[in-house]
Amino acid sequence: MSADVTEIRTPFHKFEVGFNIIIGLIAPGTRVLDLGCGSGTLLQRLREEKDVEGCGIELDQEKVIRCIERGIRVMTLDLDEGLEGFPDLSYEYVVLSRTLQQLMNPERLIKEMLRVGSKSIITFPNFGHWKVVFEYVLKGQTPVSETHPHPWYNTPDIHRLTIRDFRAFIQEMGAKIEREIHIINNVPYEGAFWANRRAEWGCCLISAA
Amino acid sequence: MAIGSTKEYADSDGLYGRVNTQYAEFDGITLESGVFLGPLTVAYETYGTLSPELDNAVLILHALSGDAHAAGIDANGRLGWWDAMIGPGKGIDTDKYFVISSNCLGGCKGTTGPCSINLGTEKPFGRSFPLITMGDMVNVQGLLVQHLGIEKLHNVVGGSMGGMQALEWAVRHPDQVRSAVVIAATARLSPQGIAFNWVGRNAIYSDPARVCPDTEAGHVYQKMGRGLAVARMIGHITYLSEETMEAKFGRKLRLKDIDGYSYSLGENGMEGGEFEVESYLQHQGSSFMRRFDEDSYIIITKAIDYFDLEGPRGDLVTAFENISAKMLILSFNSDWLYPTSMSLTMVRALQAAKKHVSFVELDLPYGHDSFLANAGIPSLTRIIRGFLNSVR
Numbered sequence: 001m002s003a004d005v006t007e008i009r010t011p012f013h014k015f016e017v018g019f020n021i022i023i024g025l026i027a028p029g030t031r032v033l034d035l036g037c038g039s040g041t042l043l044q045r046l047r048e049e050k051d052v053e054g055c056g057i058e059l060d061q062e063k064v065i066r067c068i069e070r071g072i073r074v075m076t077l078d079l080d081e082g083l084e085g086f087p088d089l090s091y092e093y094v095v096l097s098r099t100l101q102q103l104m105n106p107e108r109l110i111k112e113m114l115r116v117g118s119k120s121i122i123t124f125p126n127f128g129h130w131k132v133v134f135e136y137v138l139k140g141q142t143p144v145s146e147t148h149p150h151p152w153y154n155t156p157d158i159h160r161l162t163i164r165d166f167r168a169f170i171q172e173m174g175a176k177i178e179r180e181i182h183i184i185n186n187v188p189y190e191g192a193f194w195a196n197r198r199a200e201w202g203c204c205l206i207s208a209a
Numbered sequence: 210m211a212i213g214s215t216k217e218y219a220d221s222d223g224l225y226g227r228v229n230t231q232y233a234e235f236d237g238i239t240l241e242s243g244v245f246l247g248p249l250t251v252a253y254e255t256y257g258t259l260s261p262e263l264d265n266a267v268l269i270l271h272a273l274s275g276d277a278h279a280a281g282i283d284a285n286g287r288l289g290w291w292d293a294m295i296g297p298g299k300g301i302d303t304d305k306y307f308v309i310s311s312n313c314l315g316g317c318k319g320t321t322g323p324c325s326i327n328l329g330t331e332k333p334f335g336r337s338f339p340l341i342t343m344g345d346m347v348n349v350q351g352l353l354v355q356h357l358g359i360e361k362l363h364n365v366v367g368g369s370m371g372g373m374q375a376l377e378w379a380v381r382h383p384d385q386v387r388s389a390v391v392i393a394a395t396a397r398l399s400p401q402g403i404a405f406n407w408v409g410r411n412a413i414y415s416d417p418a419r420v421c422p423d424t425e426a427g428h429v430y431q432k433m434g435r436g437l438a439v440a441r442m443i444g445h446i447t448y449l450s451e452e453t454m455e456a457k458f459g460r461k462l463r464l465k466d467i468d469g470y471s472y473s474l475g476e477n478g479m480e481g482g483e484f485e486v487e488s489y490l491q492h493q494g495s496s497f498m499r500r501f502d503e504d505s506y507i508i509i510t511k512a513i514d515y516f517d518l519e520g521p522r523g524d525l526v527t528a529f530e531n532i533s534a535k536m537l538i539l540s541f542n543s544d545w546l547y548p549t550s551m552s553l554t555m556v557r558a559l560q561a562a563k564k565h566v567s568f569v570e571l572d573l574p575y576g577h578d579s580f581l582a583n584a585g586i587p588s589l590t591r592i593i594r595g596f597l598n599s600v601r
Contacts, residue, residue: 061569061570061571061572061588064569065569065588065591065592065595068537068567068569068591068592068595068596068599069591069592069594069595070595071595071598071599072599073565073566073567074567074568074569075556075566075567075568075569076568076569076570077568084557085556085557085558085560085561086560086561087560087561087563090560090563
């Protein structure tokens with residue numbers, strides 16, 4: 001009955017790793033708001049593994065319906081319009097996974113996340129990865145890679161940021177990165193050497209300082 | 210209204226089978242206006258079986274022109290207005306749920322309304338029927354639910370005016386509803402909505418019937434004009450989207466044997482409608498004249514006009530504070546009568562009041578009436594079925 005869902009987001013290549021990191025960062029029995037929740041895979045795992053009362057936000061109709069079918073609380077909202085109506089600190093965690101690079105105004109949404117959640121978890125593809133950079137420098141072309149799979153002229157990934165960019169940005173916002181986990185060759189590392197060049201993905205737990 | 214279909218309601222198959230409308234009698238209620246109205250009759254139908262725990266009841270709330278006959282086939286062979294949604298294995302599964310549907314207070318399909326006899330005068334109430342509110346309609350539904358021995362409803366679900374009632378249930382009877390589905394509705398009727406209703410009622414008031422001398426209580430008068438049909442035509446325009454009208458009618462002409470325009474208003478200048486869209490509206494108006502009562506139309510649209518959960522202070526968050534039901538708000542992106550922005554106002558207020566709310570905006574082109582359109586049924590079925598399953 002349900003149509004196929006086309007994943008326009010950067011595939012979280014070996015997807016489980018990222019989910020596992022996020023789930024590992026979340027304390028049991030908490031409230032989690034998942035921004036860009038897709039068809040609710042993360043929230044379902046959080047419910048089953050961590051007894052989490054979750055809520056998802058998603059714009060794609062088919063994915064929203066899948067969430068409802070899974071019994072997951074969900075809202076059709078456009079993240080670029082912020083989190084109006086969500087009370088301050090109403091969730092223990094706000095998750096923004098694989099979506100940061102697609103927002104019109106990431107700064108505004110992250111401010112909203114810090115307002116609504118005690119802590120926020122953000123994952124994003126690292127444009128500083130050496131393969132990406134090599135392609136950029138050697139070929140002189142916008143790279144197409146596993147983490148940035150779309151050509152420049154037709155991509156939802158409108159921002160290309162590095163792990164170092166993200167750190168500076170969070171500092172500038174006056175927020176704090178509490179934990180930083182990197183996915184390197186599909187394995188999670190914390191405090192990895194030269195992460196900005198080696199990691200495909202950055203996963204950060206942040207809070208208002 | 211589905212594109213390419215002239216059926217009034219979504220495709221249905223009457224899978225539930227034969228149903229009979231039943232009637233319950235009550236002493237009456239004190240209306241929000243303070244007036245006592247009684248005795249009351251409520252026309253209702255039920256589908257499915259009430260569980261021994263009495264915990265599987267779903268109350269269906271119809272829109273302005275609906276009635277108690279929501280599913281199955283009635284004695285006249287007529288299919289229920291939401292038969293596509295209610296039945297064995299359907300979105301609201303009668304194998305699982307005990308489904309109740311009643312005609313609203315003020316209606317003309319069996320429940321006490323302007324057509325009912327006023328015991329004081331022994332004549333129909335007509336326009337002397339007391340003005341009522343959504344809250345009054347819901348209180349009467351409450352009497353029925355109690356009469357059926359149900360303390361807590363698993364779900365209340367309705368579109369348009371039915372959605373307003375679902376909201377009323379959640380706000381005013383928080384202990385009696387586990388969940389509510391509010392489709393294409395609003396927490397307060399907009400001035401635009403009031404304006405359309407006012408034009409509709411004005412069409413009725415302009416009928417010659419209006420000027421029939423009638424000084425007696427009961428306001429019995431002959432219904433002569435086509436005011437109700439005009440009101441319905443206006444209503445229908447607001448229920449459809451521009452896109453649907455374009456797809457369904459375009460600028461097509463009704464008289465296919467004539468090439469081009471007729472350049473005539475017809476015999477004696479009694480124009481019958483040259484464009485297909487005109488003839489469609491004409492048909493809708495005429496069929497509505499046959500099946501609806503103009504005084505019910507007046508009373509019900511007034512109740513819709515009065516609907517405003519925000520109140521004069523414009524504070525919806527406070528209004529929603531009592532809600533304990535899980536809420537599902539549904540809107541259609543082509544609905545310009547109760548647009549998504551109105552649903553979003555409710556969603557934000559529910560979120561601000563820290564209520565359990567889900568919100569789905571559906572991309573359907575059929576305007577306000579999308580919940581009755583064939584093409585919307587598959588999505589709505591998945592959503593409502595999934596939501597009902599998730600409510601414990």
